[in-house]
Amino acid sequence: MDLTPRPEHRFSFGLWGVAHPGHDPFGVGTRAPLDLAEATRRLGDLGAWGVGFHDDDVFPPDASADERRAAVDKLCRAAEQAGVTFSMATTNLFTHPVFKDGAFTANDPDVRRYALAKALRNIDLAGELGVRNYIFWGGREGVEAPAAKDPRDALDRYREAIDFLAGYVKDRGYPMRFALEPKPNEPRGDTFLPTVGHMLAFIDTLDNGDIVGVNPEVAHELMAGLSFYHAVAQALWAGKLFHIDLNAQKPTRYDQDLRFGSEGIKDTFFTVMLLERSGYDGPRHFDARPYRVEDPDGVWEFARGCMRTYLIFAAKAQAFAADHDISAALDAAGAPQLAVPTVGAYDHAEATRLRDAEYDPDQLASRGYANERLDQLTIDLLLGA
Ligand code: GLT
Ligand code: MN
Ligand code: MN
8 A cells, every 4th residue: 555645646735724833712822833834845745735825824914015925925935845736725704803793794894895805815816826726614604693694695695705706706817716615603603504515505596606616624514413425425416526625523513623534434434435436636635733732743743644544545445446245245235226217307108107017115125235244344444354
């Protein structure tokens, strides 16, 4: 098993996660903040292909044009030296108090316009750096007091904002797509567009939806108690998996952003197998952060671990496909039969024939689907038995 990360694997990291000093709502940072240029170089050395950033990660929101330029140039030099690409960029629309009531869905129209302006400026920077994937995570787009916002108005404003910004990307001719990232709650009590399913339905309503897809994150679907594997599958099925945030999470808790693959091994395995088989050629992006107990060495252990675990699962996916016992168990379960159309498109004669045919439900019900054996073989393979 070759577990060496290489650029062709398209591994990328959110710099805010790798450089995270370990603060949480109950305590201050436990590590010195990492310099982003240095982090970029180290990630390149470890075999990463890309990095991503928020505008505020690189320069403060009130930076002068010169300060912005200097900060961007420093990061660009590091990326160039490291042979690392900027695989994604995004706008911080959640840290500054101006966004406490939301950004695109803030009740104050001036806040909404400032949020759009901040996004437009950073889209320009992303365009300049050749970034293909621009991410929108809802952050503060939500509410605690339900009466404070009619969710239908909020969705109107959200749609207006995304359509406007997507219009700008087309107008400027940037070869860029948007990936919207759902999350059910945190930091808000309820976040608008809480899951991949909600997001896909929302994207369908956009005028510029052709360049808008989803950015599912493992932790966020699991916070809602959902299967990440199924969320990713539906996004792929809809042709809307534009980006993916890989990490790990104990279900139904606060957003843990753990090292990829460190929890939920079976769901993660099926997700990796799906990605590898689907032809998805976007970034394998780790939006995760090292445990708070780590010292600076632990940060690189964490980064290595994310990529190593992905490659282990990818190798296991190949072994799954080549395993004769598993193939036989898949047949016994009837898995290939699900790919066969049931009746095809509506046809009057076919409907009549189908309606009037004889069926024997008792006989149909007598079949076993041998799922126990199939699943045990999966477990054997994953545990190396
Ligand atoms: C933030 C959030 C992530 C998002 C990032 C993009 S920032 O840390 O928890 O899931 O992907 O804004
Ligand atoms: Mn994320
Ligand atoms: Mn998260």
